Amino acid sequence: xxxxxxxxxxxxxxxxxxxxxxxxxxxxxxxxxxxxxxxxxxxxxxxxxxxxxxxxxxxxxxxxxxxxxxxxxxxxxxxxxxxxxxxxxxxxxxxxxxxxxxxxxxxxxxxxxxxxxxxxxxxxxxxxxxxxxxxxxxxxxxxxxxxxxxxxxxxxxxxxxxxxxxxxxxxxxxxxxxxxxxxxxxxxxxxxxxxxxxxxxxxxxxxxxxxxxxxxxxxxxxxxxxxxxxxxxxxxxxxxxxxxxxxxxxxxxxxxxxxxxxxxxxxxxxxxxxxxxxxxxxxxxxxxxxxxxxxxxxxxxxxxxxxxxxxxxxxxxxxxxxxxxxxxxxxxxxxxxxxxxxxxxxxxxxxxxxxxxxxxxxxxxxxxxxxxxxxxxxxxxxxxxxxxxxxxxxxxxxxxxxxxxxxxxxxxxxxxxxxxxxxxxxxxxxxxxxxxxxxxxxxxxxxxxxxxxxxxxxxxxxxxxxxxxxxxxxxxxxxxxxxxxxxxxxxxxxxxx
Numbered sequence: 001x002x003x004x005x006x007x008x009x010x011x012x013x014x015x016x017x018x019x020x021x022x023x024x025x026x027x028x029x030x031x032x033x034x035x036x037x038x039x040x041x042x043x044x045x046x047x048x049x050x051x052x053x054x055x056x057x058x059x060x061x062x063x064x065x066x067x068x069x070x071x072x073x074x075x076x077x078x079x080x081x082x083x084x085x086x087x088x089x090x091x092x093x094x095x096x097x098x099x100x101x102x103x104x105x106x107x108x109x110x111x112x113x114x115x116x117x118x119x120x121x122x123x124x125x126x127x128x129x130x131x132x133x134x135x136x137x138x139x140x141x142x143x144x145x146x147x148x149x150x151x152x153x154x155x156x157x158x159x160x161x162x163x164x165x166x167x168x169x170x171x172x173x174x175x176x177x178x179x180x181x182x183x184x185x186x187x188x189x190x191x192x193x194x195x196x197x198x199x200x201x202x203x204x205x206x207x208x209x210x211x212x213x214x215x216x217x218x219x220x221x222x223x224x225x226x227x228x229x230x231x232x233x234x235x236x237x238x239x240x241x242x243x244x245x246x247x248x249x250x251x252x253x254x255x256x257x258x259x260x261x262x263x264x265x266x267x268x269x270x271x272x273x274x275x276x277x278x279x280x281x282x283x284x285x286x287x288x289x290x291x292x293x294x295x296x297x298x299x300x301x302x303x304x305x306x307x308x309x310x311x312x313x314x315x316x317x318x319x320x321x322x323x324x325x326x327x328x329x330x331x332x333x334x335x336x337x338x339x340x341x342x343x344x345x346x347x348x349x350x351x352x353x354x355x356x357x358x359x360x361x362x363x364x365x366x367x368x369x370x371x372x373x374x375x376x377x378x379x380x381x382x383x384x385x386x387x388x389x390x391x392x393x394x395x396x397x398x399x400x401x402x403x404x405x406x407x408x409x410x411x412x413x414x415x416x417x418x419x420x421x422x423x424x425x426x427x428x429x430x431x432x433x434x435x436x437x438x439x440x441x442x443x444x445x446x447x448x449x450x451x452x453x454x455x456x457x458x459x460x461x462x463x464x465x466x467x468x469x470x471x472x473x474x475x476x477x478x479x480x481x482x483x484x485x486x487x488x489x490x491x492x493x494x495x496x497x
Contacts, residue, residue: 048126055222071496074099146180180464197245242332253303260298311332395419
C-alpha cells in the first residue's frame with residue numbers, strides 16, 4: 001500500500017465509507033444496522049461489486065489499475081468472510097469500507113455510478129434467484145419421488161373422502177397424482193416468478209439514473225440476469241418480485257399442508273404406515289407412532305403465509321422511490337423460502353418411504369357404502385334418470401344397519417322395484433351390480449380421462465412425466481445460465497487482478 005493510501009486511511013479514522021462525523025454516532029446506529037442479517041447476501045454483494053467494477057473499467061469510467069486493486073481487495077474480503085467485516089449499517093457499506101481500508105480512498109471509486117439502492121436491489125435479486133433455483137430443484141426431485149410411488153401403487157385401492165366422510169373408492173396412485181398435479185402448478189408459478197426476479201436493476205442508481213455512460217446490459221450479462229429492469233425508479237424501489245416469490249411459496253406450502261393433513265388422517269386410521277425416519281414416539285406412551293414430521297410440514301405453512309402477509313404490510317404504505325422500510329422486506333421472503341424448501345423434501349420423503357397396506361385399504365374402501373355411486377351410475381347408464389337412480393340407492397343406504405358397509409343385491413332389487421316398478425334385473429345384470437359393489441371393480445369403471453382406473457392413471461403418469469421432464473430442462477437451463485455467468489465474471493476479474 002502506498003504512503004498516500006496509508007494517509008488516506010488515517011484521515012478516515014474509524015468512520016465508515018458512507019457515514020462521516022455528522023451521522024456516524026448515536027444510539028440509533030445499531031438500530032439502523034442490518035449487517036448481521038446481511039450475511040445471507042454477502043456473496044451476492046461481492047459478485048455485484050465485481051460486475052460493476054468490470055463494467056466501469058470497460059466503459060473507461062475507472063482505470064484498470066484502480067479496478068485491479070479493488071477487485072483484489074474484494075477477493076481478500078471474500079477469503080476473510082463476513083465475520084471479519086468492519087462495522088457498518090449494512091453489508092454494502094461494510095464491504096466498501098473494507099475495500100477502502102485495503103487500497104485507500106481510490107477504493108471508493110467502486111461506488112461510482114451507483115447507489116446502495118440499486119446495489120441492494122441487485123444483491124437481493126441475485127441471492128433470491130439462487131434460493132428459488134434450490135427450491136425448484138428440491139421440488140422437481142420431490143415430484144419424481146411421488147410419481148415413482150404412484151407407478152408402484154396404481155392398483156392399490158383406497159377409500160376416497162369428501163367432508164371426511166367415505167365417498168368413493170379410488171387408488172393410492174390417483175391420490176398421489178392429484179398432489180403431483182398441484183405441485184406442477186406450484187412449480188410453474190415459481191418459474192414464472194423467477195423470470196421477473198432475474199432482472200438487473202444496476203445502473204438505476206438511487207432512482208434517477210446516472211450521468212455516467214454505464215452499460216446496464218453488460219452487468220446483466222456478467223451477473224446472469226436475463227434482462228434489465230427498465231425504469232430506473234422502479235428498478236431501485238420495487239420489491240414486487242419478493243411478493244411474487246413469497247406468494248408462490250405460500251401457495252406451495254398450502255399444497256404441502258393439505259398433503260400432510262391427508263397423511264396424518266390416514267395414519268390415524270391405519271391406512272398408511274410411515275417409515276420410522278419420518279415418525280416419532282411419545283415420551284410417555286411407548287405404543288405411539290406419531291406422524292410428527294408431517295404435522296410440522298402442516299405447521300410450517302404459517303411461516304410462509306405470515307411471510308407473505310408481513311411483506312405486503314411492509315410494502316403497502318411506501319411511496320416511491322427508496323425507503324428504509326425495505327431493509328426489513330427481505331426477511332419475510334427468506335424465512336418463507338427456507339422453511340418451505342425443507343418441507344418439500346420432508347413431505348415427499350415421508351410419502352415415498354411409507355407402506356400402503358393394500359388389504360386394509362381395500363377393506364376400508366367399502367366403508368359407508370362408498371360404492372353407492374357406482375350402482376347409481378349403472379342404473380343411469382341403463383336409461384334411468386340419474387336423480388331417480390340416486391333416489392333408489394339413497395333409500396337403500398338409509399336402511400343399512402350401522403355395522404353394514406354395503407347392501408346385498410336383494411336389498412337393492414327390492415328398493416328398485418318399489419321405486420321403479422320393475423325388478424332391478426330389468427335394468428342391469430346381477431353380475432354388473434355385484435361388480436359395482438366391489439371397490440376394485442368400482443375403480444376400474446371410472447376410466448374417464450383423469451379418473452382412478454389403472455389405465456386412466458397410466459395416462460396421467462405419462463403426461464406428468466412429460467411435464468416433469470420439461471421442468472427439469474427448464475431448471476437445467478437456468479442453472480447453466482447462472483453458472484456460465486459466474487465463470488465469465490471470474491474470467492473478466494482475472495484480467496485485472
